[in-house]
Amino acid sequence: MLKNYMEDVVITVYDDxxxxxxxxxxxxxxxxxxxxxxxxxxxxxxxxxxxxxxxTRVARDDRQVRADALIAVMEALQIVKEKPRHRKG
Ligand SMILES: [Zn+2]
Incomplete structure (x- = not known):
């Protein structure tokens, strides 16, 4: 349940x-x-x-979770940008 919730938040934040x-x-x-x-x-x-x-925390403080998710997404973006796997060879 937590996993699915966090997945939804990360996907929403990232796509946006x-x-x-x-x-x-x-x-x-x-x-x-x-x-x-x-x-x-x-x-x-x-x-x-x-x-x-x-x-409980997630339900009560959705904005904070989204803020945490955005930070994690930005850091992940940096890593993927430096070493993208879409490149061939
Ligand atoms: Zn790509």
Missing amino acids: YRRRHPEICQCEQCRLDVIALALTRLRGMYAASPEGEIL
Whole structure:
């Protein structure tokens, strides 16, 4: 449930950011890489709390979760930009 929630938040935040930044690579490979990397980072951030506490926090403070997700997405974008996997060879 937490995993699905975070996935939804990251995908929404990333797709919104990408729409407003056409200079970002728009290919599906980069999109999936950014989303996967951002989720890995967010799981680390939220893993410290017991799941029930996280879900309470998520429900109560959606804006903060989205802000955390945006930071994770930006960092993931940097990594993917430096080493994009869409390049052949
Ligand atoms: Zn790409």
